[in-house]
Structures are given as C-alpha cells and as structure tokens.
Amino acid sequence: MAGLVPRVRYLANLCSPARGPATGWPHVRSLGSEIFVCTGGRLVYVYNREGALLTAAYEFPAQVWHLELLDRRGALLVLCAGRGLYCLWLDRVSRQASQDAGDSASELPLIPVEPAACILPDTALCTFTALEDVLVTLARSPARWKMQLFEAPTPGKDPGLEAPIGEVELSTCTPLAKEPGGPPFLPVLCCTSLPGSRVPHSFVLEEGLFGLLFGADAALLQSPMILCGLPDGQLCSVLLKALVTSRWAPTDPQALIKILHHLEEPTIFIGALRTEPGAKDMPDMPCDCLVALGHHGRMVAIKAGRDEAGSLVPELREYCLPGPVHCAACGGNGHLYHSTPSGLCMVGLAPEDTLWEAEQPSRGPPSLPPTLCPASLRVCSLAAFCVSPQIPEGDTELLALSTKGHLMICSLVLSPETPHHTQAVTASVGHKIKELLSGIGTMSERVSSLKKAVDQRNQALKCLNEAMNVSCALLSSKEGPRPISCTTSTAWSRLQQRDVFTATCVLENHSAFSLGRGWALCIQVGPSAGAWELDTGVTAVTYTVPVDQLEPGGRREVTLPLAPGEDNTLGLPLTVACALFYSLREVVGGALAPSDPFREPCVGACLPSVLPKQEGICLPLSEHTVDLLQGLRFPGLAMLPASLLSPAPDPVDNLLGEHVEGGTSLRPASLRARYLPPSLAAIRVSAELLRTALQDGHSGLSLCSATLQWLLAENTAVDLVKAQALSSIQGVAPDGTDVHLTILQVAVTDLCPAGPLQTVEIQVESSSLASMCGAHHAIVRRMQAMVVALATQGGSSPPDLRLQYLHQMQANHEALLREVQALRDRLCTEDEAGSRATAERLLQLYSQLRSPSLLLL
Known part of the structure; x- marks a missing residue:
C-alpha cells in the first residue's frame, strides 16, 4: 500500500453533529463548486468553493435523514423524519438565496422550505436512492420493509410524484418495533450496473462478478441491481427491470429478491x-x-x-x-x-x-x-x-464534516515512498512544514477529546469518593441516630375509587454529604419471615426510586401501595425493607467505556467487565413490619372520612356471594358471624410491667387506656383513641371482618403466694380466625419488644411465684398440644363427615391455648 500524505484545509465551522433518530444523520454531497452539508438537524447548508463562503441554509420541517443530488436535473432531494421526501430545484433556490443575501449581506440567508416542496408524503419512509430517471424508496411497514419505484420529478410538472411503477416487500430477521423518535439505524440503498449499461449514481461491476452475484437473468437483461443493507444485517439485491415490469406482469414478488449475505x-x-x-x-x-x-x-x-x-x-x-x-x-x-x-x-x-x-x-x-x-x-x-x-x-480528495462540526477538505496525496510493511503505511521521513501545519487542527481535536475523557473520569472519581464517604458514615453509625435514615408509616388512602393500604417511606439526609447521580432508594415489600406458617400468597416486590439530588438536610418521600395476595386480600404481616443502592455501572461505566460512538475513546480505557458482578453497593437503612393492628379501621370513631372507616364492598361478593333470607341480605362475612362463634384470644401482662414501660407519655391516663393507645401507636386513628380515652374499641380488618380489642384489669389469685397479682388482660375477638390470629401475632410482637427493651434497662425482680401452679399450667398446655397434633394427623385419613367434627375440635383447642394464656411478668 503506497503511503498517502493527508493535507487538511478547513472551510467553515458548523454546529457539532449528533447521530441518532432524535437528531437525524449527517451528510455531505457536492455538485460542481457547491457543497451541501447536513449536520443532523433541520438545516442543509450550501458552501461555495469558488467564493469560499456559506451561501445559504435551507430549513426543513423535520430532522434530515438522507439527501441526494440529481446532477442532470439540478435537483436536491431531502428525506425528512416522519414527513416524507422533499425536492428543491437548485436554480430557483439559488436565485432566492442571492436575493436574500443582497437584502442582508452580513448574515447567512435562512430559507424555510415550504410544504409544497414535499413530493412524497410518507411517514414510514426511511431512505431512498436516486438514479436520475427513477427513484427507489424504502419504507417500514408493521412487519416488513416495502421497496417502491417512482419516476424522478421533472421541473415544470406537478411537484408530487405519480403512483409507483413497481414495488416489492423485504422480510426482516428481527421485528420492526416502533421507536419513539425513529429507527436507531437506517437502511442503506445503492445501485450497481454492468459496464455496457452505465447508470448515473451507480458503481459498475465487471461482468463475471455481476453474473455470479445476481444470476444469469440479470446479466442477460442488462438490468441494474438495487442493493439494500438492512439494520438487522441482511444484504439483499432486487432486479430493477423486473421490479418495473412486475406491475404489468405479476409474478412471485420474492423471485425479485436475493439474499447475498448477513453481516449480523x-x-x-x-x-x-x-x-x-x-x-x-x-x-x-x-x-x-x-x-x-x-x-x-x-x-x-x-x-x-x-x-x-x-x-x-x-x-x-x-x-x-x-x-x-x-x-x-x-x-x-x-x-x-x-x-x-x-x-x-x-x-x-x-x-x-x-x-x-x-x-x-x-x-x-x-x-x-x-x-x-x-x-x-x-x-x-x-x-x-x-x-x-x-x-x-492517483490522489483522493474527501469533502468531510468532522465530529466537531468543521467542514473541511482532506487531500490524500499519493506519496512516492512505500513503507516496509502495512502498519507503517502513513509513516514518512522528513515531514514538511506544510504537513505539520495541516496536522495542528487534528491534534487540537484530539487534545479536546482527551480533555473530555479526563474530565469524565475526574467526575466519576469525585462521585466514587462521595459514595465512599456515605458508605463509611452509614457503616460506622451502628449505635445512636444514623446520618441517613428512612422511616416508614402506613395509612389508608382513596385511589381510583378504591381503598388502598399504602406505606410511606421518608428518606432524610442528616449527613454532610450529598446523594447525587447513581444513588437510588430500594424498597422491598414482602411477607415477614417466620411470622406465620400459613402461605399468605404474597410475594416480595422491590421498588427502585432514583434519589436524583438529595442535599444535606433534605428529605425525599415515596408512597407505594401494599399489594394484595393471590386471593385479593392483604396478607399481613408484611416487612418493608429500605436500602440505599449505588450503581457503579451508571457512574463509572461511562468513564470506562463511553457509549457515544462520536466520542473519542479514553486513553487506556478498561472494559466494563472490570466492574463487580453485583454492579453496585447496597447499604441497608431500615426494616419495618406492617401488621394487622396498623391496618385496622374504626367505623365507630368520629372525624374520619367515611371512605376510610369501612372498606368498599367487594363487587365479586355483591354478584356471587350475596344471599337473601327473610328479606335480609347476608354476605359470606355475615354468614360466618351468624353460624360460627367468634374466635377469642387473650394475653395477660403484669400491671407493674406495663406501668414501667408506659410511664413516659401516658401520665394521667388509666392503665387500660394507655395500653390501648400503645398498641395502636402506629395506626392513623391513634389520635382519636387518645381524645376519647378508650379502653375497648371495635375495628375492621383489611378483609372486612370485625376485630374487637378489649383491655381489662384482672386480679390473678392462684399464682403468687403473697396475694392477688394485678394484671392487664388484652382480649382479641373476631368472627374470622385469620383476623384474630393476625391481631394476636401483632400484640405478641409488641410485647416481646417491650420485654427486651426493659431487660436491657434493668429493674426490679419478679415476685415469688407458685412453681406448682406454673408446672400444672405447662402440663395442661402440653396435653392440649399433643391432642392438636393427633387431630391434625387424623384429618389426613378421615372422610368429609369425620373431618368436620375434627376441625371443630381443633378450633376449640386453639381457643383454649390462647385464652387464658401464660402471664408476662
């Protein structure tokens, strides 16, 4: 390969081009002394080489996707995104440009293209090629590409094109999805012909290669071939003459198409x-x-x-x-x-x-x-x-548009010197001063690209440093208030004429660092581990919310619905886990491997595979359990909206589950309440233990009222409970069943030899066994947390107890548990009649196990 010495001459500075469906595609074409340039937007610039200046700029109604010149007819054909094909006659527009330049000699004439210049309005048109006498277009249909053949426009006639004189459809290997701004890549059309039948705007192939590629029929017909490169990689050919005659003599359309290769x-x-x-x-x-x-x-x-x-x-x-x-x-x-x-x-x-x-x-x-x-x-x-x-x-001249928007001429002059091997094609000895000066522009653009890459890496390092500071601050604050916290609260709200139980997570930044690009709040909602052995039908769902920019002292609030289970009921308890996630891919990936094809690659750039597999850092913030006590609604309390006091009726129950007896409408819930006794569970707690735990914030209240307020502290109706100083309340579970909470003071006489022991009994009663179990589990969970907190603080020792009474209570519970296990084993082998009696006995045993229960001291 003989050496080529490049000489670069800059002509004009235009706006920096960008490539893609939102901005069009850059193009450079020449006709005589005129150079037509499109940088990817709506403008097509005209540069005159003889006058060495920009003479005009044509403004089209949409981004320019493709442009061609008809030399003999003096026409400029431009394809606009989503609009169609436009035709400008150069002799007319040059006169208009001269008049505009005369009116304003100091500014570049901006000539808007009128809608009448559109000769083929087609929103699906993607590309075309001009062969002087005919035009070949390619448009997207829902499942295929459609190629059509038109007669070229002629000056003085109707500006619109006549009906196509031939068409064929091309299949594609990948589905043609509808992108918002257009396809990410446009197809490529060109024409080739035989030496004996030269066609303008086509390249000529020798007869042997032409016959091997397209077959003997194409060679005998002396027909030009249309070559089409599709975005999926297919390289196809279409016989032009057969495409024209297929309109009058229909044949198999696929016989016109030949697949040459697939680039993938x-x-x-x-x-x-x-x-x-x-x-x-x-x-x-x-x-x-x-x-x-x-x-x-x-x-x-x-x-x-x-x-x-x-x-x-x-x-x-x-x-x-x-x-x-x-x-x-x-x-x-x-x-x-x-x-x-x-x-x-x-x-x-x-x-x-x-x-x-x-x-x-x-x-x-x-x-x-x-x-x-x-x-x-x-x-x-x-x-x-x-x-x-x-x-x-022997030389080559390129009319080029750089990625910085410079219109220039690259003259590649053949050097008489031949290097020793291919890798040293452009190496030459004794650079001339003119060659060094021509390389100044290239070096300037390379330095600018390297500076951009360095700035990008510096920004990535700054973000990583901030992420490291935030991680260290969170991981080192195991005790005391955390610098970045996330609190969760629940409430009922009305959404699209439905009552929805929602969780609100509030992210607060108390640290001295900002949470910028790459940070996201991940919220996982799922069933509580080990809460019940029953399958609630609720699967874990993770929500990811970008933090954007959270400055020190700022807060971000996210509200999301707690999804129901497979049976359309809310399976409580649920766990809402919040964590901060830092995406290394988002922050560092761009610095390691820029995705923009027009950006200079970074020197020594690493591959994205050096990033860890998890692609980020996860920092847990909080974990909140949502139980049935938080999901209760209280229709009997005043000052609450009616839509949030009682659940909306289920349309399925209205349609299928409604029974009429004696003129009274009975739904499944009311039927259960009528024919089955309510389920009851009770928990007894030492009054002294409760007074010690509730001494702060509940002064002046009875112990029963203070206990009820403590149990409903995370419910939105707790303020109304405080206002009325209630010790008993009737609530509605998320599935519509009633739940009755009653707080009583009970004296236990048989446990302590010193005398009766004052206790508080918390009763849970519901017509639904599931609702009763959910409320019982929520109360036990609060009691466990209270006992653990008091144990860490220390205090008075429990009173003397009668061990014989405790042994007898434990023996009774063990006997009940053995009977429960035996009945559960019997259910697997009994028939339907026997199973009903066994189930009723199991319900009785479960009630005995829960009421009365053991005493918390």
Whole structure:
C-alpha cells in the first residue's frame, strides 16, 4: 500500500453533529463548486468553493435523514423524519438565496422550505436512492420493509410524484418495533450496473462478478441491481427491470429478491473496489470486488475467483475492522476509507496494498488477503464525508464534516515512498512544514477529546469518593441516630375509587454529604419471615426510586401501595425493607467505556467487565413490619372520612356471594358471624410491667387506656383513641371482618403466694380466625419488644411465684398440644363427615391455648 500524505484545509465551522433518530444523520454531497452539508438537524447548508463562503441554509420541517443530488436535473432531494421526501430545484433556490443575501449581506440567508416542496408524503419512509430517471424508496411497514419505484420529478410538472411503477416487500430477521423518535439505524440503498449499461449514481461491476452475484437473468437483461443493507444485517439485491415490469406482469414478488449475505449487525456502507494490478492507472475500469461494512466494523468482500478447473466461482471473505464505524466511502485509487471515534482509517485490497500478496508473487491470480491492517491517516474523526470526483489521477480528495462540526477538505496525496510493511503505511521521513501545519487542527481535536475523557473520569472519581464517604458514615453509625435514615408509616388512602393500604417511606439526609447521580432508594415489600406458617400468597416486590439530588438536610418521600395476595386480600404481616443502592455501572461505566460512538475513546480505557458482578453497593437503612393492628379501621370513631372507616364492598361478593333470607341480605362475612362463634384470644401482662414501660407519655391516663393507645401507636386513628380515652374499641380488618380489642384489669389469685397479682388482660375477638390470629401475632410482637427493651434497662425482680401452679399450667398446655397434633394427623385419613367434627375440635383447642394464656411478668 503506497503511503498517502493527508493535507487538511478547513472551510467553515458548523454546529457539532449528533447521530441518532432524535437528531437525524449527517451528510455531505457536492455538485460542481457547491457543497451541501447536513449536520443532523433541520438545516442543509450550501458552501461555495469558488467564493469560499456559506451561501445559504435551507430549513426543513423535520430532522434530515438522507439527501441526494440529481446532477442532470439540478435537483436536491431531502428525506425528512416522519414527513416524507422533499425536492428543491437548485436554480430557483439559488436565485432566492442571492436575493436574500443582497437584502442582508452580513448574515447567512435562512430559507424555510415550504410544504409544497414535499413530493412524497410518507411517514414510514426511511431512505431512498436516486438514479436520475427513477427513484427507489424504502419504507417500514408493521412487519416488513416495502421497496417502491417512482419516476424522478421533472421541473415544470406537478411537484408530487405519480403512483409507483413497481414495488416489492423485504422480510426482516428481527421485528420492526416502533421507536419513539425513529429507527436507531437506517437502511442503506445503492445501485450497481454492468459496464455496457452505465447508470448515473451507480458503481459498475465487471461482468463475471455481476453474473455470479445476481444470476444469469440479470446479466442477460442488462438490468441494474438495487442493493439494500438492512439494520438487522441482511444484504439483499432486487432486479430493477423486473421490479418495473412486475406491475404489468405479476409474478412471485420474492423471485425479485436475493439474499447475498448477513453481516449480523447494522449495515453502514455498500460499495465496490478495483483490486486487480494496475487499477489505479485505469480509473474507468469496472470494479471487481463488492464490499459491505457494518456498524461495529464487520466487513465482507466478494469477488470472482477461479477454481482448479478454471471456472468462475464467488470468493467471499469476512474481516473485522476497528469500530464503531460512523461512515465510509470507496476512493478511486482502490482504497476503502472509514471513520471511527479514533480517526479516519484506510484499507486496501489490491496486491500492492497487502504484505501477504507481496510475499506470494507466484501463486496464481490475485485473491483476497486473509487479514487486513487498516492504516490511520492522522485525520480527526469524521461524522460524514464523500469522495470528490474532481481530483488528479492517483490522489483522493474527501469533502468531510468532522465530529466537531468543521467542514473541511482532506487531500490524500499519493506519496512516492512505500513503507516496509502495512502498519507503517502513513509513516514518512522528513515531514514538511506544510504537513505539520495541516496536522495542528487534528491534534487540537484530539487534545479536546482527551480533555473530555479526563474530565469524565475526574467526575466519576469525585462521585466514587462521595459514595465512599456515605458508605463509611452509614457503616460506622451502628449505635445512636444514623446520618441517613428512612422511616416508614402506613395509612389508608382513596385511589381510583378504591381503598388502598399504602406505606410511606421518608428518606432524610442528616449527613454532610450529598446523594447525587447513581444513588437510588430500594424498597422491598414482602411477607415477614417466620411470622406465620400459613402461605399468605404474597410475594416480595422491590421498588427502585432514583434519589436524583438529595442535599444535606433534605428529605425525599415515596408512597407505594401494599399489594394484595393471590386471593385479593392483604396478607399481613408484611416487612418493608429500605436500602440505599449505588450503581457503579451508571457512574463509572461511562468513564470506562463511553457509549457515544462520536466520542473519542479514553486513553487506556478498561472494559466494563472490570466492574463487580453485583454492579453496585447496597447499604441497608431500615426494616419495618406492617401488621394487622396498623391496618385496622374504626367505623365507630368520629372525624374520619367515611371512605376510610369501612372498606368498599367487594363487587365479586355483591354478584356471587350475596344471599337473601327473610328479606335480609347476608354476605359470606355475615354468614360466618351468624353460624360460627367468634374466635377469642387473650394475653395477660403484669400491671407493674406495663406501668414501667408506659410511664413516659401516658401520665394521667388509666392503665387500660394507655395500653390501648400503645398498641395502636402506629395506626392513623391513634389520635382519636387518645381524645376519647378508650379502653375497648371495635375495628375492621383489611378483609372486612370485625376485630374487637378489649383491655381489662384482672386480679390473678392462684399464682403468687403473697396475694392477688394485678394484671392487664388484652382480649382479641373476631368472627374470622385469620383476623384474630393476625391481631394476636401483632400484640405478641409488641410485647416481646417491650420485654427486651426493659431487660436491657434493668429493674426490679419478679415476685415469688407458685412453681406448682406454673408446672400444672405447662402440663395442661402440653396435653392440649399433643391432642392438636393427633387431630391434625387424623384429618389426613378421615372422610368429609369425620373431618368436620375434627376441625371443630381443633378450633376449640386453639381457643383454649390462647385464652387464658401464660402471664408476662
């Protein structure tokens, strides 16, 4: 590969291009002395090389996806996202631009494109190619790609295109999902023809390769072929003449389509090269190699070879070039140019361009090399470029738009010196002063890219330092108030005409550090471990809420519904666990491997695989148990909204569970209350123990009222309970059943020899066994916490007890438990009649075990 010396000349500064469905795609095209540039937005700039200035800017109604020039007709065709195809006649708009420039000589004329310039309104149109006399378009349908053929517009006629003269549908390997702003990659269309039938805007392939690729029918018909590279990687060909005649002589549409290859990545470029020796000396010779390049750098080259018998056979070889690839073009000197984030590269397939062919001069006709070594041309990364045809023989001129928005000309002059190997293609001895000056612009852009990468890493390190400080502060504060806390409260609320039991988590930052990008509050709601042995049908659900920016002293509140179980009932108790999660992927991943294809890669960048598998840091904050006492509602209390006092009727019960007896409507809950006795459980606690635990905040109240307020401290109705000094209350469980709480003072005479022992008895009564068990479990949980807290503080020793009485009570409970186990074993073998009696006896035994229960001292 002969050395090429790049010379860069900057023409104008435009806005920095960005690529994607929200911003369009950059393009550069030339016609004579005019250069048409689109940076990816709505504007198409016109630069005059002779006058060395921007002459006009056309403003289109939407982002520009593709543009082409019809040389002979003097027309500019522009595809706008979601709008369709527009046509501008250059002689008319140039006169308008001259008038606008005369009116305002100091400013660039901005010419809005009128809606009448739209010649093909089609919101699904994705790309097109112009062959001077006809236009080929490609649009997305719900499941396929539709290719249509139109006659090219003619000046002086109706601006709209006539009906298509041919069409065919292309299948795709992946479903065509509807993206919000458009597809992430657009398909590629181009045309190729035989040497005898040259078609404008197409590249010419030699007859042997043309016949091998597209078949004998295409060669006999002398028909141009439309090549299509789809975003899923398919490389297809469509016979143009057959596409035209299929309208009058319908045939199988799929017979027009031929799948040539599959790149397995979005197609960026399709072109052709001349690889035979001496190709640079005969620029008009047809090309003998078809190339296709994908977004991630996968390249396929196809040319015609000969087998041992001398017959023509296709030779296909795949290569892997540096990626991602922004854009590419084939030069007249047999080289393929492609732009990557690191700069402009060049690769050649000719024998003089490869070391492999130079080492094997006597092995038959030239063939494709096994590997390719792209050479860097020491030019900055380009967003779009095209090859100018007006160049000396052997040299190449690129009209380019850099990723920084600079319109420039890159002249690649053939150097007389030939390096010793491919990797040193661009190395030359004795740089000239002019060459050094031309590289200043490239070095400036590279320094800017490196500075951006360093700033990004510094920001990532700053975020990691803040995360380390927050982690150390949380992990070191095991005792006392935590610097970052999360408290949970519950309440009933009305949502979409339904009563919903919600949990509100309040995250408060009392530390000196900010919680910025990467931090999220994770809330897991699930059944309490070991609460019941019964299956509540509730599965754990995790909610992740980004913290955004929480400054010192700030607070963030998150309210979420407590989901019901499989039977549409709220399975209490539930555990609400809150934790802070710091995402290393979000903060550090961008610094290690930037995802923006137009961003310069960081020097020495590590792969994202160096990050830990968990991809973050999890710091537990709090764990709150939601039990049935917190979910009770009290219809008998005043000053509460009626919708929050009693649950809304279940429409299923209204439709299927309603019975009428004597003119009275009875639902399943009322039927249970009528025919089954209520379930009762009781817990006795030493009055002295309760006075010691409740001495703070309950002065002036009776012990029974203070105990009821303590049990309902986490219920939203506790203020009304305090106002009325209640010691007994009727509530409604989340499933609609009644729960009655009664606090009594009872004297136990048989336990202490010194005399009667004053105790407080807490009774739970409900027509539902499940509701009674839930309330009983919630009370026992509070009693356990109270006993543990008092044990850590120390205090008076319990009174003397009669051990014989305790032994007898324990023996009675053990006998009841043995009978329960025997009855549960009998249920597995009895018939339906016997099982009913056994179940009734079990209910009696469960009631005896809970009332009266052991005494807490």
